[in-house]
Amino acid sequence: MATLSLRDVKKSFNATQVLHGIDLEVGDGELVVIVGASGCGKSTLLRIVAGLETPTSGQIVINGRDVTGLEPADRDIAMVFQNYALYPHMTVFGNMAYGLKIRGMGRAEIQRRVAAAAEILGIGPLLERKPKQLSGGQRQRVAMGRAIVREPALFLFDEPLSNLDAKLRVQMRAEIRRLQRRLGVTSLFVTHDQVEAMTLGDRLVVMNAGRPAQVAPPMEIFSRPADTYVAGFIGSPAMNFIPASLDQGNASARLADGTLIPFADGPRPGPAGMPITLGLRPEHVEPGEGPGSVPLSVELIEPLGSETVVHGRTPGGMAVTARMSGAFTGDRLPVRLAPTHLHVFDADTGRRLDP
């Protein structure tokens, strides 16, 4: 098994710089998820690790070997593609055996490995079929089987679940997780779906326009996002952002309409009156009357069954989304912006401000 090390990896296509110097260390057996919106460079990064693209500068180190500049065949990796990329003219068995045959493995050993992988993935009965006779989920499994039999140092996943329907996606997600844990293969997984990222990754790399915005375990990303981009990307419905400024010796935030919200955990660094952005997740916008509560005029109610998402506006005209348990109807919803779950960001840079 392996460690993966990315050192200052940069990539430019002609004049456009797509990756701005990525550093990453992946530990043995870890599943790291690279997540971000389209165009953020995550697929490019994966392809650079695979050797399908060359970085403009930087190093890729797999298991202590510098593989930058080597072809994919020499890197001891396996990859699962978004559209599976199975060899259409070969049977399932042929697809899985191809890489092993190239490496000169004997027939008996090939049989053994393919059978073992087929059993893990439940595709034993499909071995003699051709890809066009398989469903999407089955093709996905074959693609994974092809990767497993190689017993590589590194697994690469390029949005493998994006082409599956929602229900299958949830099911395959869990299977991939279990599989990876069982085999203990170091893995790099790329997706644009934040739910996939949260459920699969030991650690997440949130990419924003070619830069890693934050690299941390899922819960840390959720509860302590490093900037407004990460805060707004992870979590659904998205976090509420409220413009404010530092006040009262930087121990409180003053909103545009004058409301004062004291920080629960201490003053923030910075000049007095510095503009900041407050962040509060909808699930932390609590309905309640009393001092400090803001009456929202309700614009849209989305019932989810066990919960309800309410979109409203403060008297000052600011849009706020609240997520509450149970059902709700009505056109007025008084809410409290509890200081305990408040996130504070620098309004200019978007970076998180800690006390």
Add this chain to the structure above:
Amino acid sequence: MQKKVIFRGRILPIALLAPQLAITILFFFWPAGRAIYQSLLREDAFGLSQEFVGIENFQEVLSDPNWLNAAFNSVVFSGCVAGLALGIALFLAVQADKSLRGVTLYRSLLIWPYAVAPAVSAVLWLFLFQPQVGLIGRWLNAAGVAWDYRLNGTHAMILIVIAAAWKQIAYNFIFFLAGLQSIPASVLEAAAIDGARPSRRFWSIIFPLLSPTTFFLLIVNLTYAFFETFGIIHALTSGGPGQATETLIYKVYVDGVQNLNLGLSSAQSVILMVLVIALTAVQFRAVEKKVHY
């Protein structure tokens, strides 16, 4: 197959079809029928009377050493043309598919021989290979090869093969390039990751996936070599020297137009008809099978 929403009326569509049907009947079915009919007859020496002889003409044709020689020439000629044109075109298409700069320029520069008539192609190559006047012809003679396609049957065959293949390379190139570009890049990337080097990728992945295109082109090339190359032979060698380059289609012309032997030439035409029908049928099956996924 038909559209669900159509116009009313019967006279109009028949009127629209009339020109094509008229020409088809007059210049396709009627002559084809006549050819079949005439292949069963034999004229006397003066062309005055005809006698029904059943399949005797066919038997005579099939046992005629000249016809067998023409058949042999056709097979050799077509095989060489197809092999040369397909091989070179595939090689060039593979190089062009490597996503280099200037691929469209290369493509533009490689496809225009398609526009050149076979007969004109013959003239161009004639000018190069003429023993006294042609650049390559003179050079060959100077290098010790007694090059003269007017005297040497093999030389003549080589010349017409080159002239015919030269034209077809362009056509094959276009189709091969399109076929190569229709293979999803991710499949080749998966093969690269599985450990396959470029030549292995070609033989184990690209070539099999390209096989419908290859097969289709093979049929087209064979049909081209069998039938459309009349102009080359007529312009360059007139089937000579000594019938060394007389192909089946050329023999039909010689027997029918020059020797005015209608019965035999019709029999030969009928045999060729059967051949081309078979080739076309195979070609259509190949086109249907083209889609893998």
Add this chain to the structure above:
Amino acid sequence: MEGIAKPAPTAALAEPIRNDALLRATRRRRIFSRLLAHGALILGVLIVAFPIYMTLVGSTHDAGTIGRGDVPLLPGAHAVENYATAWNEGGGRTHTTPASTMLVNSLIMAVAIAVGKIAISILSAYAVVFFSFPGRMLAFWAIFITLMLPVEVRIIPTFQVIVDLNLGNTWPGLVIPLIASATATLLFRQFFLTIPDEFVEAAKIDGAGPLRFLKDVVLPLSLTNIAALFVILFIYGWNQYLWPLLIINDRSMETIVVGLSKMIGRGDSQNEWNTIMATAVLALLPPVLVVALMQRWFVRGLTETEK
């Protein structure tokens, strides 16, 4: 920016092992592959262009130089007079038809065939797709079968029909037998099938009859297909050899492709090669120009007609 999370690597920034030999081999392979590609393609282009080039060169020298076997690799100075001779008087020792006449004849033939084929095929495909009448499928199959009968195979009996109709040596006799085209009809039929039903319904509601619909809706939609087919069919028509050879005896109606081959005679070195080469260049120029200018339609036409 957080990068070194867990585990805290002790030798994380130590030098990784590099396989320099493998790196060099990889780089060599890549460069070689690129060189091979460019080299092969350039060689291909040269081989393809070489005969044309020599022909061009041949058309710019005088007959004596060529006849002696001294034809060099570079153009000479006699271009104007050679082309003028070819244009006005024709070449070859038998002084065949001037190239100017032959070019015009070829042009008429090619355009007539291309336009004729397209027109007839559109009408036929339209009838087969947009109507229902007894014998519809029979008519379609009858047309389809003609794919299997290239003119070379039915040459003599077709010739007999023309003679019987007294159309030998005439423009209709030359052009009409080549006009019925299964490929064009199939192409248009396939295309017409993809026209959404809603168009026909809207036309009916608007009160447009079938001919109106053809003129105002179907034809404009078919323009790209027509352009693509025109390139292919123009080339087909221009390059016709066997049929004009048989049908045309009148020198003034000779096409340039046939005329050119007659100029060669027996391929003697005493031919007026310079004029012949000039004629050859003139013979291949129009179709090549058509392909060059309409290249996109040409490629599209090729790939479409083989479906």
